[in-house]
Amino acid sequence: MQKGNIGVTTENIFPVIKKFLYSDHEIFLREMVSNAVDATQKIKTLADKGIFKGELGDLTVRVSLDEKNKTLTISDRGIGMTEEEIDKYINQIAFSGVNDFLNKYKDNANAIIGHFGLGFYSSFMVSNKVEIITKSYKEDAKAVKWTCDGSPAYEIEDAEKADRGSDIILHIDDDCKEFLEKARIQALLNKYCKFMPVPVAFGKKTEWKDGKQVETDKDNIINDVEPLWTKTPSTLKDEDYKKFYNELYPMQDEPLFWIHLNVDYPFNLTGILYFPRIKSNIDLQRNKIQLYCNQVFVTDQVEGIVPEFLTLLHGVIDSPDIPLNVSRSYLQSDSDVKKISTYITKKVADRLNSIFKENRKEYESKWDDLKLFINYGMLSQEDFYDRAKDFALLKDVDGKYFTFEEYKQLIKDGQTDKDGQLIYLYANNKEEEYSYIEAAKDKGYSVLLLDGQLDVPVVSMLEQKFEKSRFMRVDSDIIDRLIVKEDVKKTELDSDKADNLSAAFRSQMPKLNKVEFNIEVQALGENNMPVMITQSEYMRRMKDISRFQSGMSFYAQMPDSYSLVLNSDHQLIKNILDDETSKCNDALTPVISEIKGQQARLAALHQNQSKKKPEEITQEEKDDLSNTEKTLNEQREKKNQIIADYAKDNKIVHQLIDLALLQNGMLKGSALDAFIKRSVSLIK
Template identity: 65%
Template sequence: MTKGKINVTTENIFPIIKKFLYSDHEIFLRELISNAVDATQKLKTLASVGDFKGELGDLTIRVDVNKKKKTITVTDAGIGMTAEEVEKYINQIAFSSAEDFMEKYKNESNAIIGHFGLGFYSSFMISDKVEINTLSWQEEAKGVAWSCDGSPEFTLDETDNKERGTSITLHIDSDSKEFLEEAKISELLDKFCKFLPVEIAFGKVKEWKDGKEVKTDKDNIINETKPLWTLPPSEVKDEDYNEFYRKLYPVGDDPLFNIHLNVDYPFTLTGILYFPRIKNNIEIQKNKIQLYSNQVFVTDSVEDIVPEFLTLLHGVLDSPDIPLNVSRSYLQSDSNVKKISSHITKKVADRLEEIFKNDREQFEKKWDDLKLFIVYGMMSDEKFHDRAEKFALLKNIDGKYFTLKEYEELIKENQTDKNKTLVYLYATDRAEQFSYIEAAKAKGYDVLLMDGQLDTHFVNHLEPKLKESRFARVDSDIVEKLIDKDEARESKLTSEQQADLTPVFQSQLPGMEMSYFVSYESLSEADQPVMITQSEFMRRMKDMQEMSGQASMYGNMPDSYNLVVNANHPLVSKISEQTEKKLGKKLEDLRG
């Protein structure tokens, strides 16, 4: 027996591993099985180049839980290790054997996962003792048994083991008993390992017989070794994409369409991204993209790898060029991550533009489901905005669709005001703003329907980008002032009559949290006698405050409205006459 101390540069590294290196203790299973996959892939590589001439045999990786003994064992039939390799790769913490192997076989070993470094030592997060039994693939190699109880001391023994490969047994500590439950391990295997490239067996297949569930002799293989994203796009049919989507997201509608990514230069990236049907509630849709590294699950929080708006997409990304187990600040500054992010944004824009150009009718039918994603992208990513200007659509109140350029052409003659500003009229609620919409249409104006979750923000985003243009909601002013053409009309009420009428109208208005300003406009007799409007500025400020969920430093903004009186309407003239009579009678009574 050999005894020794693990070669570490940090004294007492195990508490650091337990508490800080991996924030999620569940990760231990991913790390151990990833190492087992590495060992298996290395053996295949050695066989393919002729260095290993023996029988590969059954390469299934096996996971076993023994609740009585309080152990979890992961076994592979890969390359195994000699005593020297155990000394090099296990006793010298943070030296990754995958990196060493990659250097020697870099032209053949493209399926080596690597990147995990301290992966093996994650097992000490849940264990008070770890044992390794291993036999190298090399001829005349001797079996090796290694054991460590979580202190820097270890033992190393020679064994008569005849089975090639490595078996790692974890003795689970008292704080981690949940990992001895089969259901918990099944959950973790499904989360981390369901697409790994080597078959993984956990227990036996169960079936119903004579009214009860019994185990068969057949291995329960928990993973799909060749997931759809690893296949060439030319070999995949539409129904295959939809079936794979349903595997990833069993609950929900089918996606609108997808993008199959397959890049090998200047970085490696594969994956399938799906466009889901998004009609509202952005936050619910986020974090549905699963990130893998050579088919090893890493995370479903990809906001540091792709632009925020792309987190609304669903699907899978797989890249060995994205560093794992590192800080967010590192990810945000990593050059490969930036390149991958830019590439995905470009491919998404390419796909949308392709569909728009090739089948605009279908694109318009899907617009209501795509709108939130595209609008969010335009607002949050300048490069995407520049691309999306070609296919982003505006929908008018009649259900017709226009690109930004098409709509500008449609309204520029009739909806330009006296200051040569192009006015985009819009409504946010067809029913509530019906009379205002009809008044605008009676003038020959076109009205956009902007009733989406982000449309208030989108209006603010678009306005400065459109030359000499502004947006105005149809109920923000009387129609004559929405697009002021400087068409003067004489008022039938004098300024004195207007002053006398103001308190009459104010007396009929509700107080409470609302304030009203009474004004008079010289409209036609056919127009409505009275209209209530809210200025575009005031309404936008209120909308922005409500969407942010926060009050300003002065508290909530009060509701302020304009009561616009049509000075030329017969009903208003009649009220004015009655008011004059009442005032006259009051004066007579005072004189008497």
């Protein structure tokens, strides 16, 4: 029997492994099974080269639990090890300076094993003793047993083993009892070993017999040794890809498209990326791409390898050029990873472009599902916009699809304003903005439907990309001011009448939470609506963008600002003005006269005092100015009160306000109830 100490620079390596790898301790099983698979692959290689001339036989790697004895065993029929090889590969851990090792990797437990070749030693994360019973494939090799109890001390002794290969027996620690549960081991094998290239068996298959699950004599093979991405694309059918997707993501909707990656220069990369049906909730879709290294699962957090917008995709990437234990710093600095990222972006863009060109009708039918993904790509990656601008689509309110260039050609003659700006009209909701859409259509304009989750930031992006172009929502102004072809027609009302009309409506506007109304009087033609509500394109867009962009939250806190536009050409507005004039004239005449008198006095006082230095103005003059301003404000309030008293009993004023609010989804609760009752009384 040989005894000795494992060749490390200090005796605290095992507490280090236990402590600093504990957060990721489940990966021990991946490491153990990977080692067994490697040993199996090596015997196959030796046989292919004629170095090993014996029978390969059953090469299945077996994982077995013994709950009674608290052991988990990983067995293979690979190349095995001689006593000298155990001493070389197991006892002499090639690293120095445990303290350096701790300082450098304490925040990245997953990187420790791969970096230091500690794959086997991950077993001590969950074990208080590990045994290796192994026999080399070499002729006349004898079986040996290596034992270590988690200290640097080990023992090697002769053992009985009929066949080549290795059995790694883990004596599971009391604080890791979960790894003695069959369901837990099954779940981990399914996660890490599902596609390993050598059959991996865990127990026996079961079947229902006499009302209970009974073990059969068939191995329960947990992996597919030839997953779809390892096969030649030309040998596969659509159904194969759909079936594999369902295997990866049970209960998911059928994917839209897929891309089969297969490249061997300047790096090795295979895989299948699927376009899932995504409409919203970006974050819920992340971590769906699985990264493998030679069919061994590494991670499903692929940021850094895959461009950010492509993390919305589902599927598998397999590359031996990416190490098993990926660290974020590695991803940020490695040139191969950057090449892979660029390659994947190009392949995705090429695939979308080819689908668009080969079958545009099918592409259009899937655009609503694809749109979020492509918009996210164009927003987050400049070079993807350059590729996508030829197959990104715009959809109008009638469901017709256009490329950017096609739509520009469609609207350039009819929707260019007097300053040469091309105006893209759009709606976010066909139903809520219906009357505004119809008004635009009546003018011969086209209206886009931009109802997607990222359409607000996309609009701002396209305004920067398109020359002399502006996007306007159809309800952001009256239709004649959305695309101004000539100077706006001024209202024919004199300022006093326009002011009185505005005051009547302003006094009856409801007090809504975080909403402000501005009243405008505009000559819009007798066939246009008497009253309309519009909302500033700029302010609404800033508030919408504040939901996506940090540092803009102050916009979200600002009240929504709307304009109530009164059409002075409409007969109903004329009737209200005539009625207001006849009923309020007697009361208003002396007040207006007083207002004009006080305004003239105030102007004279200002003019007089403007000629003096501040210190030359007497207190009496200051008081005179202050009293005049006070009297003027009192008279204005008196005037507004007279108009408000008139307007509060005018059902038509209330009806027009409520109609405008109703059109914009702003009439609710008791106000809606009052509107309905008033409507009934007006119809009688």
